[in-house]
Amino acid sequence: MKSSNDKKIPAYKTNLYVPHKNGLGIKNWIIDHTSAHAYSWKFYLGVFKLILKGSKLMKYPVLGKIYKTLMMLGDENKHTSATIYNLNVDVSKEGESVVVPADLVKDAIKQASYIASMKTCLCRDSQSCKDYPLEVCCLFLSKGGKRVIDHGIAYEISKEDALKRVDEAAKLGLICQSLWVEVEQFIWGFSNEEMGSFVEVCFCCPCCCVGFNLSRNATREIKERFRPTGWTAVVDADRCIGCGDCCPTGICPQECISVVDGKAQIIQDYCVGCGMCKVRCQYDAIKILNTQPMLGSMKEYFCKEGGLDLKF
Numbered sequence: 001m002k003s004s005n006d007k008k009i010p011a012y013k014t015n016l017y018v019p020h021k022n023g024l025g026i027k028n029w030i031i032d033h034t035s036a037h038a039y040s041w042k043f044y045l046g047v048f049k050l051i052l053k054g055s056k057l058m059k060y061p062v063l064g065k066i067y068k069t070l071m072m073l074g075d076e077n078k079h080t081s082a083t084i085y086n087l088n089v090d091v092s093k094e095g096e097s098v099v100v101p102a103d104l105v106k107d108a109i110k111q112a113s114y115i116a117s118m119k120t121c122l123c124r125d126s127q128s129c130k131d132y133p134l135e136v137c138c139l140f141l142s143k144g145g146k147r148v149i150d151h152g153i154a155y156e157i158s159k160e161d162a163l164k165r166v167d168e169a170a171k172l173g174l175i176c177q178s179l180w181v182e183v184e185q186f187i188w189g190f191s192n193e194e195m196g197s198f199v200e201v202c203f204c205c206p207c208c209c210v211g212f213n214l215s216r217n218a219t220r221e222i223k224e225r226f227r228p229t230g231w232t233a234v235v236d237a238d239r240c241i242g243c244g245d246c247c248p249t250g251i252c253p254q255e256c257i258s259v260v261d262g263k264a265q266i267i268q269d270y271c272v273g274c275g276m277c278k279v280r281c282q283y284d285a286i287k288i289l290n291t292q293p294m295l296g297s298m299k300e301y302f303c304k305e306g307g308l309d310l311k312f
Contacts, residue, residue, distance in 0.1 A: 035189030038152030087170035116145025239285035
């Protein structure tokens with residue numbers, strides 16, 4: 001099994017993102033006034049539905065290239081990425097003291113200069129989710145969060161309440177992702193300079209998350225923009241009966257689990273440890289275990305994996 005230190009880092013990841021200059025500020029003004037506001041919320045619910053439907057085009061050469069260009073996922077936009085912080089991992093020994101992904105999320109919250117919370121989850125609202133609450137939603141861990149507050153779609157939240165949000169999401173079985181998505185500048189209305197500190201932490205359900213669903217429909221080079229924090233799914237061959245409940249089509253966002261010779265098998269190089277397969281296994285044959293060295297902070301993951309030296 002390869003460790004994260006063994007994998008060759010593509011050249012683009014050594015090139016740190018540099019925000020575009022503001023110039024005369026015309027672009028910033030247009031983005032600020034055309035992005036999501038309270039009065040345009042329903043419009044952007046429709047936009048997210050279109051983003052999801054359009055993602056199915058990615059596997060077609062010509063249409064896929066058009067979609068990736070529109071979504072700023074082309075070769076020239078290499079910094080867009082997500083890191084998965086599973087909030088419900090398996091610690092090998094009860095009472096063992098280990099650093100888990102939730103610790104890194106909480107550390108980032110404690111260090112944040114400003115925290116804004118969306119009023120409702122855009123993904124779940126756009127899909128009319130009935131299984132998970134809308135209010136356990138995204139956090140922005142930087143002063144850029146003031147932008148979405150000014151637009152009437154978010155509110156300032158204390159560090160204490162943000163930490164409670166992490167625990168609540170864990171109890172609900174939601175999956176945390178930290179994301180930096182370049183096209184979201186046009187959705188949230190961030191200025192060019194704010195993109196250098198834009199840090200989004202989402203609490204995602206397996207059914208409605210646009211990121212996970214986009215990954216399900218994506219080609220492998222786009223799937224690779226979703227990365228683990230050193231924790232991946234591991235199969236206990238003694239417990240596994242090969243029923244296949246863990247790997248029906250459209251469940252694993254990385255398409256990395258299948259039944260081979262009567263046992264579930266997981267391609268570790270592709271697995272991000274989201275745990276969607278684990279939840280479906282009624283025989284407790286899948287665990288989310290620490291299989292690769294972890295980095296020390298969320299900031300390090302952004303920098304090493306995405307080439308983003310973000311200012312929280």
